[in-house]
Amino acid sequence: MKFFHLVVNLLQILLTKGPQYMSKDIQIKKGLNINLVGAAELETVKAVLSNVYTLNLNDFHGVTPKMFLKQGAEVKAGEPLFYNKNIADMLFVSPVSGELVEIERGARRRILSVKILADKEQSFDVSPTIDIESATKQDVKSVWLKGGCWPFIKQRPYDIIADPDTTPKAIFISAYITSPLAADLNYVLKGKEVELQAAVTALTKLTPGKVHVSIGKSEDSPLASLKGVELHKISGPHPSGLVGTQINKLDPINKGELVWTVSPQDLVIMGEFLLTGKFNAERFIALVGSCVKAPKYYTTKIGAEIATFLYASGVTEENIRVINGDVLTGSKSKPEGSLGFYNNTVSVIPEGDDYEFFGWNKPIFNKISNTRALTFSWMQPKKKYELTTNTNGEHRAFVVTGHYEEVFPMDIYPMQLLKACMVKDLDEMEHLGLYEVAPEDFSLTEFICISKQPHQQIIREGLDYLQQEIG
Amino acid sequence: MSIKSTLHELKMKYQGQKMAPAFNAFHTFLFAPNETTHSGSHVRGADDLKRTMNTVIMALVPILVFSMFNAGYQYYSALNGFPENFSVLEHFITWDNFWIGIIKVLPLVVVSYGIGLLVEFIFAVIKGHEVEEGYLVTGMLVPLIVPVDTPLWMLAVAVVFGVVIGKEVFGGTGMNILNPALTIRAFLFFAYPTWMSGDKVWVYEARERSEQILAGADNVDAISGETILGYLAQNNEAAMSAKYSISDMFFGFVPGSVGETSAFLCLLGGSFLIFSKIASWRIMVSAVIGALVMGLIFNQVVELGWIGETNKFYGLMSFDFWKHLIVGGLAFGIVYMATDPVTGSQTNKGKWIYGFFIGFIAIMIRVFNPAYPEGVFLAILLMNVFAPTIDHYVIQGNVKQRMKRLKNAVVLPRDSESAAKELKAETV
Numbered sequence: 001m002k003f004f005h006l007v008v009n010l011l012q013i014l015l016t017k018g019p020q021y022m023s024k025d026i027q028i029k030k031g032l033n034i035n036l037v038g039a040a041e042l043e044t045v046k047a048v049l050s051n052v053y054t055l056n057l058n059d060f061h062g063v064t065p066k067m068f069l070k071q072g073a074e075v076k077a078g079e080p081l082f083y084n085k086n087i088a089d090m091l092f093v094s095p096v097s098g099e100l101v102e103i104e105r106g107a108r109r110r111i112l113s114v115k116i117l118a119d120k121e122q123s124f125d126v127s128p129t130i131d132i133e134s135a136t137k138q139d140v141k142s143v144w145l146k147g148g149c150w151p152f153i154k155q156r157p158y159d160i161i162a163d164p165d166t167t168p169k170a171i172f173i174s175a176y177i178t179s180p181l182a183a184d185l186n187y188v189l190k191g192k193e194v195e196l197q198a199a200v201t202a203l204t205k206l207t208p209g210k211v212h213v214s215i216g217k218s219e220d221s222p223l224a225s226l227k228g229v230e231l232h233k234i235s236g237p238h239p240s241g242l243v244g245t246q247i248n249k250l251d252p253i254n255k256g257e258l259v260w261t262v263s264p265q266d267l268v269i270m271g272e273f274l275l276t277g278k279f280n281a282e283r284f285i286a287l288v289g290s291c292v293k294a295p296k297y298y299t300t301k302i303g304a305e306i307a308t309f310l311y312a313s314g315v316t317e318e319n320i321r322v323i324n325g326d327v328l329t330g331s332k333s334k335p336e337g338s339l340g341f342y343n344n345t346v347s348v349i350p351e352g353d354d355y356e357f358f359g360w361n362k363p364i365f366n367k368i369s370n371t372r373a374l375t376f377s378w379m380q381p382k383k384k385y386e387l388t389t390n391t392n393g394e395h396r397a398f399v400v401t402g403h404y405e406e407v408f409p410m411d412i413y414p415m416q417l418l419k420a421c422m423v424k425d426l427d428e429m430e431h432l433g434l435y436e437v438a439p440e441d442f443s444l445t446e447f448i449c450i451s452k453q454p455h456q457q458i459i460r461e462g463l464d465y466l467q468q469e470i471g
Numbered sequence: 472m473s474i475k476s477t478l479h480e481l482k483m484k485y486q487g488q489k490m491a492p493a494f495n496a497f498h499t500f501l502f503a504p505n506e507t508t509h510s511g512s513h514v515r516g517a518d519d520l521k522r523t524m525n526t527v528i529m530a531l532v533p534i535l536v537f538s539m540f541n542a543g544y545q546y547y548s549a550l551n552g553f554p555e556n557f558s559v560l561e562h563f564i565t566w567d568n569f570w571i572g573i574i575k576v577l578p579l580v581v582v583s584y585g586i587g588l589l590v591e592f593i594f595a596v597i598k599g600h601e602v603e604e605g606y607l608v609t610g611m612l613v614p615l616i617v618p619v620d621t622p623l624w625m626l627a628v629a630v631v632f633g634v635v636i637g638k639e640v641f642g643g644t645g646m647n648i649l650n651p652a653l654t655i656r657a658f659l660f661f662a663y664p665t666w667m668s669g670d671k672v673w674v675y676e677a678r679e680r681s682e683q684i685l686a687g688a689d690n691v692d693a694i695s696g697e698t699i700l701g702y703l704a705q706n707n708e709a710a711m712s713a714k715y716s717i718s719d720m721f722f723g724f725v726p727g728s729v730g731e732t733s734a735f736l737c738l739l740g741g742s743f744l745i746f747s748k749i750a751s752w753r754i755m756v757s758a759v760i761g762a763l764v765m766g767l768i769f770n771q772v773v774e775l776g777w778i779g780e781t782n783k784f785y786g787l788m789s790f791d792f793w794k795h796l797i798v799g800g801l802a803f804g805i806v807y808m809a810t811d812p813v814t815g816s817q818t819n820k821g822k823w824i825y826g827f828f829i830g831f832i833a834i835m836i837r838v839f840n841p842a843y844p845e846g847v848f849l850a851i852l853l854m855n856v857f858a859p860t861i862d863h864y865v866i867q868g869n870v871k872q873r874m875k876r877l878k879n880a881v882v883l884p885r886d887s888e889s890a891a892k893e894l895k896a897e898t899v
Contacts, residue, residue, distance in 0.1 A: 034514070036514075138886075164886075165885045165886045165887050166883070166885055166886070167883040167884070167885075167886065168883070169881040169883065180514075208883070209881065252876065254873070254876055254877045254879075254880035255877055255880065256880050256882040257880050257881055257882060258883070321507075321513060323513055327512065327513045327514045328512045328513070328514070329511075329512070330513065332513070347513075349513065349514065351507055352505075352507050353505045353506075353507050354505050355475050355478075355479065355502035355503060355504065355505050356502060356503040357475070357501065357502055357503075358501070358502075358503075359502065359503020360499070360500075360503055360519060360521035360522050360525065361521070361522065361525045364517045367516070367517035368516055368517060369516050369517040369518050370516065370518075370748070371518050371523075371747055371748040371749060372746055372747040372748055373518060373522050373523060373525075373526040373747045373748070373749055374522070374526065374747075375517045375518060375522075377517070387514040388507075388514070389507040389508045389513050389514065390503075390505070390506065390507055390508075390515070391504075391506045391507065391508055391515050391519075392503065392515050392516065392517055392518070392519055393503065393504075393515075393518070393519020393520065393521065393522070394499065394504055394506065394519065394520075394601055396519075396520045396601075396603060396604075396644070396645065397603070397642075397643065397644060397645030397646060398645055399520055399523070399605070399644060399645045399812060399813055400520075400523055400749075400812050401751075401812040401815075401817040401818075402751055402812070402817075402819060402822070403748070405819060411869070411872070412869075413818065413866055413869060415817065416817075416818075416862075416866055431870040431873065431874075432866070432869070432870065433873060439511070442511075443511065443512050446511045446512045446515075447512045447514065447515055447516050448516040448518070449515075449516070450516075450518045450519055450520055450522075450523055451520060451645070452515065452519065454509075454510050454511050455511060456510065456511035456512070457510045457511055
């Protein structure tokens with residue numbers, strides 16, 4: 001009898017969890033691909049040099065900056081500009097050499113951004129290199145902290161820059177990109193294998209657990225040949241490329257646990273820093289979106305003015321929205337704005353501040369929807385759309401149920417978690433899995449939300465509240 | 472100047488004023504607003520609440536049109552007897568029939584929308600929020616679930632009660648616990664029971680004529696129309712099956728509440744709602760299963776001889792289990808009322824349980840209800856109350872799994888802590 005039970009149990013496990021145990025690959029079924037017009041051609045142009053480079057403090061959530069330098073000081077590329085008041089080891093360095101021309105402050109003298117007027121001839125603040133193979137955890141940490149590479153490492157829970165005093169149970173790197181119009185990592189990382197390997201080897205020292213790297217199932221990724229990592233092949237619609245989805249499927253975060261994440265393009269800067277001692281802020285940017293005449297890749301540096309490459313490709317309209325990042329998770333910017341610290345994509349789409357006659361009941365062919373309520377995007381899943389920033393409706397209370405679950409592959413009840421965050425119920429937040437998510441994980445539910453609720457903002461505020469109360 | 476810019480200027484003029492929500496309601500009805508995204512995703516999906524509600528209304532329109540013809544058809548059939556060799560085109564879709572619909576059914580729709588939306592507008596202006604779309608569907612459902620002879624003032628009172636007590640006191644659309652349309656129906660049922668049941672309310676003029684006859688008029692023929700369930704409750708299946716065939720029941724050429732009679736159109740509407748992903752197929756399917764199971768149980772009770780033919784429940788209990796689906800308001804209730812996302816279960820697993828019990832309890836009440844042989848609206852209201860509890864236990868399942876996982880959590884010490892520990896160990 002016992003044997004019989006054992007066999008039944010085993011069969012049950014194999015049937016339900018089989019694919020998960022038998023392979024390290026992940027297949028995501030729930031989700032929605034948002035296909036937009038304006039993907040970047042695989043062609044790279046060197047952007048015009050920007051005069052001024054700006055570090056925007058909004059990019060570093062939860063960091064209270066303390067300046068090292070005064071206005072007017074000369075800096076070298078890679079020289080520290082400011083540090084995090086709460087974690088003094090965490091330094092933020094200048095992407096270029098030049099003169100610190102402005103420290104923009106807002107209400108209560110909070111620093112909003114730091115601007116550097118670049119020198120014609122760039123000079124680097126070169127740090128001593130270390131032997132990566134023999135380096136210890138402390139060596140790696142101190143090198144990256146001093147060199148300004150640490151802010152590239154994000155932690156979950158709370159979706160903030162990792163606390164260097166902690167040790168994560170695992171580190172996740174997602175090189176499978178499903179976000180709309182995001183830069184093609186296989187293209188921009190080509191030939192960077194050495195830097196990637198250096199950074200990944202160093203990362204393995206920081207955790208007793210695994211370093212998980214995920215790539216597309218049928219993709220020829222430069223990360224496929226990395227050593228010392230656990231490689232996963234991912235398939236399925238967006239959000240399968242979001243690192244949060246992968247964490248949830250591979251090794252979900254429990255209360256008290258920490259997981260770090262790094263984006264592959266930042267690994268290149270971190271790896272190059274280990275190998276050469278130079279903080280090279282140069283990166284590939286995909287300039288995309290339906291308002292860009294010739295969407296393609298540019299090489300430029302973190303903090304460069306967006307206009308330096310935006311107008312080289314040309315824009316088709318006057319009334320545009322420039323987004324630092326992809327259209328689901330990026331932040332609103334302007335042509336005069338600067339390239340964000342973490343971004344490798346700049347999206348430009350038309351503003352949608354216009355009325356639409358009978359917009360609520362006429363059949364819709366030119367917008368994406370996950371219903372079939374006289375919306376016809378289900379008929380052409382491959383069609384590319386030209387979406388505007390119009391909300392397509394007004395903000396309402398949560399009414400419809402069951403839609404979020406269709407695009408939310410995590411083992412979490414999305415609406416219930418959002419509501420827990422809205423009413424600031426700490427117990428519920430914990431129980432329903434707020435530790436596992438970042439705002440970006442709710443970008444797709446926000447996209448399809450019929451009640452037009454601000455999901456990412458709700459989750460961000462929930463995470464901040466949880467961190468403040470529980471720490 | 473175009474309408475668009477004129478309206479835009481008016482909107483700017485009224486912005487922040489007390490009457491702004493009222494103006495915006497009309498404005499957004501004509502034009503989708505020019506609002507753009509401020510935080511989070513910069514692009515948004517095509518659907519909004521207006522479109523969602525509109526889809527449900529579209530699924531209800533065929534039923535409304537059918538019910539207008541049926542009001543006349545039942546009236547003339549009661550007067551002149553059922554036509555022999557019934558043909559839909561000849562006997563059903565006629566101007567005479569439709570005219571009865573226009574004078575009896577349309578006023579119900581107008582009063583329901585007029586009074587209901589008035590209450591919504593007043594609350595929106597007082598509370599300073601936009602007029603929400605919830606009532607668009609409720610207003611259409613209400614006239615379809617009342618007897619055709621319901622006096623308009625009665626409906627108006629019930630609508631005010633239903634919207635205020637059923638919805639607005641909880642905070643408006645999305646916050647209510649009970650389905651507002653069914654709250655209105657329940658109010659009518661308990662406040663004016665004589666107008667809601669019996670054999671005199673389902674056909675136009677039946678009640679009026681019997682009152683006239685009572686008053687002594689002798690040039691008036693009495694007419695009546697009993698629902699199928701009414702016949703069964705009186706153990707009078709023979710009379711019923713002589714009058715109505717299975718296809719009459721399925722297509723809805725029978726007396727009953729205005730819009731509930733046609734299981735066929737409910738099936739079509741339900742399929743449309745499932746296809747458009749607006750209503751939950753889980754609730755619909757499981758409610759049908761629940762109803763079939765309860766029907767089977769009753770059939771078995773009769774089969775086993777536990778109750779005799781003289782038993783007062785015999786008529787309803789011996790009624791073939793699958794026929795329960797096509798008579799009364801069950802199909803209408805399952806498709807349009809049980810699937811209300813606000814008052815129903817919100818989790819997918821919960822929807823299965825919630826739907827099952829709606830079907831199950833609906834048939835149970837239908838059979839045992841001494842006052843009125845129908846139980847769908849009571850079953851749905853009851854399950855509305857239980858829906859949060861069902862969801863709670865479904866979600867607890869998810870929480871429990873998370874708690875189980877927590878036992879194997881890898882909580883690593885901070886570097887400074889472990890360094891301090893090492894230092895301590897050395898000094899000891």
